Every structure is written in C-alpha cells, then in structure tokens.
Amino acid sequence: MKLFSRGLIISLLFLIILGVNFLGLGVNFYTDILWFKSLNFIDSFWTIFQAKIIVRLGVWFCFSLFIYFNLLFTKKALLKLIENFKRSDDTDNNHVVELNPKKEIKFLGFLNSNRINLIYLLISIIIGFFFSSIGANSWRVVLEFLNATSFANTDPIFNKDISFYIFKFPFYQFIYQLLSTLVIITGLIVGGVYLLSNRGGFFSRISNRGKYHLSILISLFFLLKAWGYRLDMFQLLYSSRGVAFGASYTDIHAQLFGLKALSLITIVLAIFIFINIFIKKTKLIIGGVVTLFIASLLLNTIYPGLVQQYQVEPNEVAKEAPYIEYNIEFTKKAYNLDEIEKRDFDFKEDLTYDDILSNKTTINNIRLWDNRPLKTTYGQLQGIRSYYSFNDIDIDRYQIDGETRQVMLGARELSQQLLSNRAKTWVNKRLNYTHGFGLAMSPVNRVSPGGLPEFLIKDIPPQSKKFKIKQPRIYYGELSNEYVIVNTEAKEFDYPEGDRNNYTQYNGDGGVKLSSPIRRLAFAAKYATLKLLLNDDISSESRLMFNRNIKTRVAKIAPFLRYDNDPYLVVSDLGELYWIHDAYTTSNRYPYSEPQNWGNYIRNSVKVVTNAYTGKVKFYVVDNSDPIIRTYQKIFPELFSKFKEMPADIKAHIRYPVDLFKIQAKLYSIYHMEDPTVFYNKEDLWNIPQENYAGTAIEMEPYYTLMKLPDEAEERFLLMLPFTPVRKNNMISWLAAKSDHDDYGKLVLYKFPKRELVYGPMQIEARIDQNSEISQQLSLWNQRGSRVIRGNLLTIPIKNSILYVEPIYLQAEQSQLPELKKVIVSYGEDVIMENSLELALQRLFRVNKEDLKEDKAAETEETEETEEGKQNLSVKGLINEIAKLYSSSKEALKAGDWTEYGRLIKNLEEKLNLLQEKAEK
16 A cells, blocks of 8 residues: 555655646746747747758657567567467466566566557657657658758868758768668667567577568668768768868778768678578678678778878878868858958058048047947946946947948947845845846047047947937847836836936837737746736736847857857947848868868858847858858748848948858968968968057957058958968058948958068067067056056058058056047057047157148138138038047147137137038028
C-alpha cells in the first residue's frame, strides 16, 4: 500500500510538472502570436512555426516508422522466446538460470502478438519523438534548400553554382546525419532485441533471421557511408590544410582521390554484406571491414601526408599558386572586396590657405568631438535626472540652414536600473517610468567658450531653433529591457520640470492591447505575477509593451539575419524619432573564402527601421544583388519592403556600417595582394594603424567624415580608414565607403605613390610628443589635478594633400565633464596647437590677421558696390547672410578680435534693417 501511495504521488508530481511546462509553452506561444500580430508580421511567425512543426513531424514520422518496421521483423524471435519459456515451465523449471522463473514467465506470459505490436509502436514513437528535435532546429536548412537562388557563379573544382554550397549542401549533410543516426539507433535496438531473444547470448548465438536482418542494416549503413565520402569531397573546399583557406594541392591530388576510392570500396563492401545473406561467408565480410579501415588509414591520412611532405612542401609556391588564386578570388567576392575601385592619390605638399577656404564644407565638418568623452559630457549636461542615460553617441548628417552638416547625437533613454532602490516598485517599473524623452544633438566642430559642445537640440522638452521634435518619447530603444503597460489610469511619468513632474498618457498603437481577460491572464502567467490581474489601473484599453529592446526585437522577428552592434537614432522631417539598424546576410559555406568567427560571406542587405514611439518595424532590402536575401524574400514575402519604399527623410540618413567596414578593411589589408607569389610571401601586408587615445596606443577606428574626394566635385558622407605597411608607420593608402543613397556601399581605395613618404597616424602622434611646446603644455595640465584626453587623430584628405587633426580634452580629476580645450593640426613638417581649429589652420599656413581683415574688407566692398544689388536681395538670401554674419561675429568675439567684431555687428545691423524694410513692403 505504501509503495502504491508513493508511486501515485510521484506520478501526480510528474503530471503537474509536465502540465506546468506545457502551460508555459502554450502561454508563450499565445503571447508571441499577439506580439507578431501587433507588428503585422504574423505571416513570418507562421512560416517559421509551420516549418519547425513540419520538419519535426517529418523526422518523427520517419524515425518512428523505420524503427517500428524493423522491430516487427524481430517479433518472431521474441515470440519463440516466449514459447521456449512456457515449455520450460511445463518440463523443467530449472531451465532458466540465475533468474526468478515465476516472475519472468509471468511477465512473458502477459505478452502476445498484439501486445508486442503495441509495445513496439510505443517504443518507436518515444524514440522518434526524442530524435525529432534534430529536425526542429533545421527548419532554415530545409526552407533555404526549397527556395535556393542561383549565385550565377561556380566553384573552380567541381563547377557547381555557389548556391549548391550555400543552400543545398547543408541540406544534404543534414539528411546524411539524420539517416546515419537512424540506421545506427535502429541497429542497436534491433540487435538488443535479438540478444534478448537468445537470453543474453552473443552474436554467434543469434538466429539466422537476426543475422540477415542486421546484415541488411549494416549494408545500408555502409551505403550511407559511401554517400558520406561523396559529401566529404565537397567539404574539401573548406580545407585549412594549405597555405590559404580552401582545397589545396594535396586535397585535390591526394585527398580527393582517396575519398573517391573509399566511396567505391564502401559500396562494394555494402554489396558483399548483402550478398553474404545468401553465401554465408562471414570471414569475407570481416575482411572487407578490415580492408576499409586500412584503406581509410592509407588514403585519408598516410598518402595525403606523404604528398604534402615530399611533393608540396619542397615546391610550395609552384604547387599552391592556383589554389592561392582561388582563395584570393573567392574571398574578395564573398566580402565584396572585388568591387573596390582603386585610384591613385597623386600626393603633393602644396596645400594653401586658399585651398582650405575653397573646401569649407570639409573643414566645417571636421569632427572635433570624439564620441567617447562626448558621451560623458552629454550625460553630465543633458542627463537632467539620474535615471536618464545616453547609451551611445552616434554620428550622422542633416540639412541645416541649407547646408549638409555633420552632427553628434544621442537618445535620452530612461534606464529603470538607475532608479533608486525604493523607487523600483512594480507600479513604478511597469506603469509609471515607461519611456525616455528626446535627444541631444550638437555639431561635430562647434565649441562653446567653456570648451563644451554647442547644442542644436537640448533639454526637456527638446529645445531647438533648427529642428521641430513632434514626438520625443522613446518607448523602444537600446536600454528598454523591461515590459511596461501604458494607457492606464495610473500617472505615466513624462518628464521633470523644476520641482514637479509632468505626466502623459500614451496614444499610439504600440504593444499588445489588453482587450480581454484571457490576454491579461496569459501575460500574468508569462511574467508570473498576479498584479497584472489585480491592478485597478489596467483597463481593456491598456497596452502591454514587451521585447522593447530594439536589438532583441528585430532579432526575434528575423532570427536568420545577423545584426550590427550599433543602431542609431534619426530625426525625421516630421519630428519623429526612428532607429536604423543594419542587418547582414551571412554564411559559413562560401567555397575558398577566408573564414571569420561568424562565417565567410557577408552582405549588408537590409536596413531595419524601428519607430521609437510605436515600436513598428520595417525591413528594407537595400541590396537586391544578394542571392541569400532573395532566397529569404521567397520564404518571407510579407516581411521585406523595397528600398524605394523607404521614406526619403529616413533614406537621407542611411550610412555604411562600421562593423562591416572593419571586417572588409582587415581582410583587404591582406587580400589587396593578387599575385600568388606576393601573397604567399606576404610581401605587401598592410596594417590598420594605431593612434594615441587617452595615453594608450589603440587600433584606429574607422570614422565618418563629410568631404570631397580628390577627383570628385561634390562632398560625400564617407566612412574611411588609412592603412600603413606592416612594421612601418608611414601611410600607404586609405579606404573610403560612400553612404549617400545614390551610390551607397561603393568602396574606393586611394593608394599613395611608393616613392613619396606620407606620414601615418603614429608618426604624427610621435611628432606631437616630440614638440616641446605641446608636450610641456600637456604635461603641465596632467600635473595640475587634471587628465588630458587625446581624441581621435583624424586623417583628412584635401585636394592632393593630407591634413591631420587631433582634439585635446581636459577633464578635472573630481569631474566627469571633459572639455575641448585645444586642437592640434599637422601638415607637412609643422605641428600646431591652438584654441580652435580656425586659429590652428591660420597659424599652420602662416596667415596674418591683417591679411584676413583686408580679404574680408575686400569681400565687404564687393558686396556693397551697388545699392541696387543690395535692394534686389531676396528675403531668403538676406536671412542666409544674417546667419553667416552672426556666426562670423561669434567667432571674432571668441578670438578677441574686437575691431572685426564691431565691423560685423554693424554689417549685421544693416542687413536686419533691410530685412525689416522688405517685410514692411
């Protein structure tokens, strides 16, 4: 009775645990459906779900059917065992040794043909279900196989389209592993039944029927093994044996031959094993297996090793040259390096101040603010409250006063982790503190007299003369990791104002509407809290927002894409905030392509745009030439939008991603070498240069800049990075990626003439350190309770020359507020440090203030020659002139040039009067 009670309790506990798990799965499934519906991506959800179910059911069915079919062949042997036990009970109870005869006979007497069938069926179903999880995780492989898109490019060894390796080869490997596992598992189960039927005997005592059955399974296994050798032939294209990744001389001339031979031997062995059912020559089969083992050792290991050691290594360059060429060609194709446009940079040191003035757009957009110290500055000046945080400072460009200006900006997000411990109540975290507010933005080159950024957008609510922020609230961002409930009766904190707080109510369509008790119950179960059911502030109009972190959000919608580490905020023309997130299609199956830790093929095929207020997500395909994204468009036709459908005000802010550029730059530092001999000897390796940041030598980061390429007429928003030769610090070339949507993604490489010495970043850093005036000043600041931070050293090509700019920040030991105090500019042999970029450039090119005044006076006389021309100025033109005069007057004031300041103010007054006259007319 106690045993029965204990068994009943264990069974109940098992059923409860099973029920809770199934309930949890059901709740997550239901809430996921609601979430995908709210985003209008339910079709993608069902596509993935159905693929998982169908593949898993298919594997389950195949496993169960094959195992059950094979078990049925063992039934006769098991029934014979039962008859023998019954007969032994009637004649001699001592026939069964070392077992309890009565219990064993009682159990075997319970079995009959129908019951054995049922037991076999249950065993097959359970084992099939256990192994079906293999199929659930392979839904992508199956869908990609069924929707494969041609690459219109073949591999050099087997002449198969690259799509075979990307989409079909993984499917064949999946099927091979599946069938091999199935045959091995079935063989073990069937062999166990036959051994049991012989009451623990060895193989020699298994009945002939059992031997025939196992022989067929073994024969089938070796047939599969022969197919496996065939698949291994294609796997050679990913070999790492040679001097370059991909099939080498040894792989093609020795390993490939060995695999072909082993495949043939294995097929013959499988046939012999099958024939042995009739000829019954077991020694012949054993000999065949031994032969296969020896052949595998010779053909797979010894022979390739001998070829490598005695044929290849003494003549490695000559033997491996064709395969090095394949590696170079296919690596460049896989990473889009074959599309790089190469140009010569006719380096000259003849830059003048007139050239500086004629490249004002480039000069005015030189980035003096480094995003690392600027993040701290933003936090101190624009954090407003302790719970607001700037997760990242991004770089972008905007049209300001009719000009394209490069800016720094960061989202002011609310981090619930920064709330005080007492404030971290359920109501505060879920109903009150729900969103961040607005952003801060500043030009890359403007500095206040105190060394702080001049903000274009600041404060709460956002204050700006250049931008109108219609919807500043950020419910979805990089720090939004907790679920919240909006549109409730509770006061939803909006922003602080003095000693009081302002409150708001959400009026968007983001999140899942809690329109029914079932939905509230489901989410209460999902988050294991009754507060969702008991809170009186939550109504049927309330909305629950979850998966709010934009990184996890987009990954949940499209888990088959790889995402960039740095999504960035954009202000639309309508004053709404959006996140742009770069997404990549990747693969690890591109033949001969040099692998990284994530794969060996990549394309920036998708831009993901997320509304910071509603959380709505759009996936825009920006690279239709990519076969992988075209395959996914076939699988998920409702998920992707065309690039031309992206709103123009969002399209104006797409930029080439840093993560991809770094991958390409690192590979191109090797794969610019196209001659196999040069590549083998690594004669022309490049390095990504180092720079001095905050007293430490670090690898230079790619940087965005707005500039005119040497042989182009218009300024472009570029991402660029210089290269230096290995073990040398002089600059040898620089790579730029275009970001403007009309030529987005185009890569241009400028190579310096080898006869010219062009200083590299670390050489400039060394010259800064060697400059006695500069080094003394920096050392003095470091000794007075302050910390000097040397920012990014920027390499700025202008005409056919290179200008170097490095900002210097000063941070007090007791403060977290870095201030921009100096700007170092270097050109040719000169290194200058001044209070501003303008003054540094003037000193660098030895421009006298008197000359500047005469030039400005001449410009003024030219504009004031005729009163008629002045009167004919349009209102828009006057406003632009007023803005320029105001900006120039501020610069004169900052420089302490009071004469120039007075002249500009007088001119400004005249323009304002003229504007007033026109307005009165």
